Amino acid sequence: MTTTLLEKEKQITHFSFTGKGSEYFAIEIVNIVLTVLTLGLYYPWAKAKSLQYLYRKTELAGTPFIFHGTGKEMFVGFIKGVVILASLYAFMLYAVFTENIGMMLLAYAVFLLGLLALVPLALHGMMRYRMSRTSWRGIHMGYRGKLSDMYSTYLIGFFLTILTLGIYGSWFVVNLRKQMIDNVRFGNVRLRYTGDGADLLLIHFKGFFFSIFTVGIYFFWYTKNLLHFYVNNIVVLQEDGTYSRLQCQVSGWEVLKLTVGNILIVVFTLGLGVPFTTTRTMSLIMNNTVMSGQFDADALVQTEEAYNSATYESMTDMMDIGVI
Amino acid sequence: MTFEGKYYNGQSSKGMPAHITLLPDGLRIDYSADEVLGSVYWELGGLHRSEFNDATTLLRYGKFPQQSISVVDKGFKEALQQQYHGAAFLKSGYNSVLGLGCAGIAVLALSLLGLLVAFVVWGVPALADRVAMYFPQSYERQLGEQLYTKMLQGYQVNDEKTAALNAYLSELDTDLDYPITAAVVTSDEVNAFAIPGGYVVVYEGILDKMEQHEELAALMGHELAHIQNRHSLRAMTRSLSYYMLASLLFGDISGVAAVLVDNASALRNLEYSRSLELEADREGLELLRRNELNEQGAILLMERLQSGSELEMMAFMSTHPNTGDRIKVLNELIGGGEQPSKKNPELERHWEQLKED
Numbered sequence: 001m002t003t004t005l006l007e008k009e010k011q012i013t014h015f016s017f018t019g020k021g022s023e024y025f026a027i028e029i030v031n032i033v034l035t036v037l038t039l040g041l042y043y044p045w046a047k048a049k050s051l052q053y054l055y056r057k058t059e060l061a062g063t064p065f066i067f068h069g070t071g072k073e074m075f076v077g078f079i080k081g082v083v084i085l086a087s088l089y090a091f092m093l094y095a096v097f098t099e100n101i102g103m104m105l106l107a108y109a110v111f112l113l114g115l116l117a118l119v120p121l122a123l124h125g126m127m128r129y130r131m132s133r134t135s136w137r138g139i140h141m142g143y144r145g146k147l148s149d150m151y152s153t154y155l156i157g158f159f160l161t162i163l164t165l166g167i168y169g170s171w172f173v174v175n176l177r178k179q180m181i182d183n184v185r186f187g188n189v190r191l192r193y194t195g196d197g198a199d200l201l202l203i204h205f206k207g208f209f210f211s212i213f214t215v216g217i218y219f220f221w222y223t224k225n226l227l228h229f230y231v232n233n234i235v236v237l238q239e240d241g242t243y244s245r246l247q248c249q250v251s252g253w254e255v256l257k258l259t260v261g262n263i264l265i266v267v268f269t270l271g272l273g274v275p276f277t278t279t280r281t282m283s284l285i286m287n288n289t290v291m292s293g294q295f296d297a298d299a300l301v302q303t304e305e306a307y308n309s310a311t312y313e314s315m316t317d318m319m320d321i322g323v324i
Numbered sequence: 325m326t327f328e329g330k331y332y333n334g335q336s337s338k339g340m341p342a343h344i345t346l347l348p349d350g351l352r353i354d355y356s357a358d359e360v361l362g363s364v365y366w367e368l369g370g371l372h373r374s375e376f377n378d379a380t381t382l383l384r385y386g387k388f389p390q391q392s393i394s395v396v397d398k399g400f401k402e403a404l405q406q407q408y409h410g411a412a413f414l415k416s417g418y419n420s421v422l423g424l425g426c427a428g429i430a431v432l433a434l435s436l437l438g439l440l441v442a443f444v445v446w447g448v449p450a451l452a453d454r455v456a457m458y459f460p461q462s463y464e465r466q467l468g469e470q471l472y473t474k475m476l477q478g479y480q481v482n483d484e485k486t487a488a489l490n491a492y493l494s495e496l497d498t499d500l501d502y503p504i505t506a507a508v509v510t511s512d513e514v515n516a517f518a519i520p521g522g523y524v525v526v527y528e529g530i531l532d533k534m535e536q537h538e539e540l541a542a543l544m545g546h547e548l549a550h551i552q553n554r555h556s557l558r559a560m561t562r563s564l565s566y567y568m569l570a571s572l573l574f575g576d577i578s579g580v581a582a583v584l585v586d587n588a589s590a591l592r593n594l595e596y597s598r599s600l601e602l603e604a605d606r607e608g609l610e611l612l613r614r615n616e617l618n619e620q621g622a623i624l625l626m627e628r629l630q631s632g633s634e635l636e637m638m639a640f641m642s643t644h645p646n647t648g649d650r651i652k653v654l655n656e657l658i659g660g661g662e663q664p665s666k667k668n669p670e671l672e673r674h675w676e677q678l679k680e681d
Contacts, residue, residue: 018378026421026429029436049418056376063339063394064382099470137337138392187337272433300337306388 013244013295017286018064019057021276027053028275044078045071054278058286060136061297068140069133077125088114120154121147127180132304136186137297140304145183153179170204171197181234187300188239195233203229220259221252227285236295244293250284258284325407327400331355331364334389344393344400346407351383353393364391371413376422377401383413448569449597452561456554461521464557465502468521472505475525479509482528488677489526492537493544495670497615500552508678514629516543518550520557533628537675538612538621545608545622552607555600605650609657618665619658626651 031046048071055067088111095107124147131143157172174197181193207222231248262277269276325346330339331353342355351366372384381401384392408414424432485508493504502522514529524547534540550556605622612619630647 022426022429023376023422025433026424027418029429029432030418030421033436053376056382057378064380066382066384066392097467135390137339138332138334138390139337140389270437272437298336298338302335302389304389 010292011244011294013061013291013297015286015289015291016059016062017057017279017282018059019054019279019282021279024050024053024279025273025275041075042071044074047071048074054282055134058282060291063137063297066135067133068135069129073129077129081122084114084118116155116158120150123154123176123180124150127183131184137300139187139300139302141187142185142304143180143183144185145179150179167201168197170200173197174200177230185303186236187303189300190237192235192237193233194235195229200229217256220256223259224250224252224255227255231285231289236291236293238294238296238299242294242296244291244295247290247292248285249288249290254284254288325403327395327397327403329393329395329397329400332392332394334386334391339394342393344395346403348407351393366391368408368411368413371411373413373416375416375419444566444569448565449562452565453558455565456558456561459554459557461501464554465521468519468523472507472519472521472523472525475519476507476509479511479525482508482510484680485528485531485678488674492540492671492674492678493524495668495674496541496544496611498544498548498611499614500548502551504548504551516547518547518556520551520554520560522551524548524551530629531678534625535628536618536621536624537671538618539625539628540675540678541612541615541617541671542608542622542625545611546604547608548611549604549607550600553600553603555604558600559597602650602653605654606657609654615668615671616664616666617668617671622654623651623658626654 027050031042031049034042035046048067048069051067051069055065058065092107092111095103098104124145127143127145131141134141153175157168157175160168161172174193174195177195178193181191184191203222203225207218207225210218211222227250228248231246234246235243236246237243258280262280265273265276265280327344327346329342329344331342332339338357340355340357342353345352345354347365350368351371352363353366354361354363356362366383366385370386372390374381374383379396379398381395381397381404382392383395384390404414421429421432486506489506489508490504493506498504500522504522504524506524506526508526508528508531511527512529513527514533516524516526516530518524524544526543530543531540534543609619609622612621626647630651
């Protein structure tokens with residue numbers, strides 16, 4: 001895919017998703033069978049396989065992304081995650097069975113503090129792992145954030161959110177995204193997140209009240225606004241000072257069609273159709289997202305070093321933290 | 325054979341036009357970048373597995389940073405298969421499944437669905453029963469005691485009737501592995517239930533309905549059978565395993581803890597399966613037989629419960645389905661021949677006390 005540099009002003013680079021529901025469905029069927037047969041041990045390999053498929057079918061400027069992660073690598077993180085979470089739950093269950101109020105409170109405190117301490121670690125680990133294992137045209141992404149920064153961002157945000165009865169939550173989310181996205185490198189290109197907490201708060205306020213007034217119909221437009229807020233505030237900076245912006249053009253109406261369709265698929269296939277909802281969602285978002293500005297697809301240069309870090313990938317997964 | 329494609333060297337994202345030649349033990353890539361010509365040779369062993377290709381075939385080679393080529397040519401894919409059939413980088417179980425086509429995938433999915441249903445219908449209850457049966461008795465008793473105390477907190481216990489009921493029960497030959505503790509609570513509800521470990525709660529409402537003590541014996545026989553055969557524990561492990569299965573599927577582990585915390589209320593609304601109810605009926609009848617009491621008591625109890633007004637019956641009947649069927653089964657079990665039955669003055673004395681207001 002060659003890019004014409006004649007029109008210096010604005011240039012559109014497209015994202016696209018070429019995956020098919022039936023293909024992804026077949027992959028997931030194999031994954032489920034193997035995971036069940038191995039009593040869950042295959043899970044990391046299954047995860048790697050579906051990520052490899054989804055990446056392979058996600059294209060930027062006509063070239064697909066590649067996910068380099070392997071089941072073996074993720075297995076380590078998976079085991080760590082399982083052991084840590086299982087011991088937290090075991091303690092909790094033990095306390096419940098003792099029926100001792102003090103013990104239960106203690107277990108609950110340990111549980112919450114444990115989760116609180118784990119989330120930043122998991123987020124950091126996931127960013128490092130995911131980014132290092134992602135490449136496009138042979139150029140790897142990378143994450144340069146420090147764990148200590150992640151901890152301070154997370155803990156400060158968490159407590160301020162509690163102190164302000166949730167109001168600060170919007171700034172918390174934005175700061176967390178900044179911490180994660182601003183530290184991403186894509187070869188010699190950097191990312192910036194330019195969202196503002198006040199804007200997010202406004203979106204939430206509007207979303208909340210309009211959803212009530214419209215008996216929930218506005219919810220889809222609320223979701224669209226959130227999507228736009230998360231995607232359209234990502235700026236791609238090149239070394240020469242030029243930049244481009246991500247632009248998501250999904251409309252509220254499309255979100256509505258997507259959501260209703262997905263729900264119907266899940267219900268009528270008894271959940272087996274979930275892979276179709278994934279490809280539908282990916283198609284809608286990717287095929288309606290472009291990079292607009294002066295992105296030069298040929299100018300990326302490898303800046304990452306060979307990777308061999310330990311992983312926490314599966315931990316985020318188990319803790320149900322949806323990121324990007 | 326030579327194909328046209330793009331070559332990426334792993335240092336820059338610039339795709340260099342390239343000619344790819346398939347050689348017996350590897351690929352030769354001749355590329356041109358800004359008038360400069362270059363050539364690399366890829367040994368087959370260094371190629372990474374290439375899956376999920378579509379119109380474009382993507383091949384990656386070597387250690388970090390990997391080189392790669394992309395070729396938009398269906399012929400390239402076929403040529404690779406022909407030339408390097410069986411090579412490691414082309415092997416993929418997933419690709420073979422994708423090659424099955426829609427019909428094959430559908431068959432696979434349906435058989436998976438079948439397996440899943442079979443597992444849920446037969447596998448889970450069998451496993452859960454296993455677990456319930458291996459549950460240590462002392463622990464079951466401890467759990468039961470906690471549930472019992474917790475449950476009684478919501479009711480007023482009628483001490484006199486409780487004493488009479490316990491005396492009645494100790495007079496019965498129950499053949500139970502558990503010591504029995506029973507309580508009569510003040511409530512118009514027509515209900516009674518068993519708690520694991522040997523605890524029984526009887527509502528005054530159901531006692532008021534009864535006219536003969538054999539009905540009480542039948543009711544007790546039924547409830548004690550639930551205890552002896554660990555029915556509630558079995559039902560609990562079943563619902564818990566379904567819950568765990570669901571939370572595994574939907575990735576919500578915290579729900580399991582919630583179920584455990586909530587088990588006291590769950591127990592009250594627990595539905596035993598039809599087969600467990602019939603088992604309890606059968607063994608309840610057994611108890612009447614062992615004590616040489618009139619077996620018609622079991623039928624009377626059923627009819628009494630059935631004949632009450634709809635609303636009254638709700639509580640007991642909603643957890644005990646198919647009363648008509650149960651009466652039929654009981655009648656078959658009793659059979660035509662009259663069993664020997666005696667009057668039991670001791671039991672009747674306690675019964676009188678129970679019926680006193």
